[in-house]
Amino acid sequence: MKEKDKDKLKEKPVEETTENTLEETKxxxxxxxxxxxxxxxxEGVKDKYLRAxxxxxxxxxxxxxxxKRERKYAAQPIADKLIDQLEVFEQALNIQTEDANFKNFLYGFKMIKDMLFNVLVDEGVKKINLVPGDAFDPNTMEPIEAIYDPNQPENTIIKVVKNGYMFKDRLLRPVTVVINQKPETEEQSETKNENLDGNVA
Structure with missing residues (x-):
């Protein structure tokens, strides 16, 4: 065998060993x-899962x-309608009469009205109790007229025209009232109009 061929045979195993070593390293x-x-x-899938x-x-x-809110206020529309009927009952009970039979009729009428109102109370309806002299509250009251009595404090209730009611923590119907309010003088009215004109300009 030639010397050259022997050298090739010797070199070949070295190349294979080197390639195997590189593969093992990689x-x-x-x-x-x-x-x-x-x-x-x-980690990405886990993050998406936790977010979802x-x-x-x-x-x-x-x-x-x-x-919960829907259940809490579910009876509000019915309560609003029944309040109208109770107001009719209230007006009928204010009728003055000396007739004994009619008085008995009104007494029975009052019992029916009280029973209906108690049903509404059980559902969360509450009458807003006001008396003349109480301070005016725009959140629960609606003024339909303003008069001035110098002997009474300003912005107080002169008269309750129509009862108001709450349904749980919501205003079902504002109290209609007449309030005590000092009328504006001509000078105050002109000043207010000037301010309004200035704001518009």
Missing amino acids: TPSTVDEKLEGIQREL LAEMENFKKRNSEEL
Whole structure:
């Protein structure tokens, strides 16, 4: 055998050994990179899952709160309609008479009215109790007239025209009132008009 061929045979195993060594060196690194990639993907999926879970919980809470509100105020439309009928009863009971039979009739009428109102009270209706002299509250009262009595404090109730009612924590109907309010002088009225004109300009 020629010397040249012997050299080739000797060199070949060295090349194979080198290639195997390189493959062994690269393989763990490639696996680690793949594992890191998979781990990142899993972290992303986990993050999306947790976000979706949090959104679902928030949706459930909102939905539950809305259902509670709907149940809480479910009787409000019926209560509003029945209040009108109770006001008719109230007007009828204010009729003055000396007739004994009619008085008995009104007494029975009052019993029916009280029973109906008690049903509404059980559902959360409450009458807004006011008396003349109470301070005017724009949140629960509606003035239909203003008169001035210098012997009474300003912005107080002179007369309750129509009863008002609350339904739980909501205003069902404002109290219609006449309030005590000092009339504006001509000078005050002109000043107010000038201010309004200035704001418009």
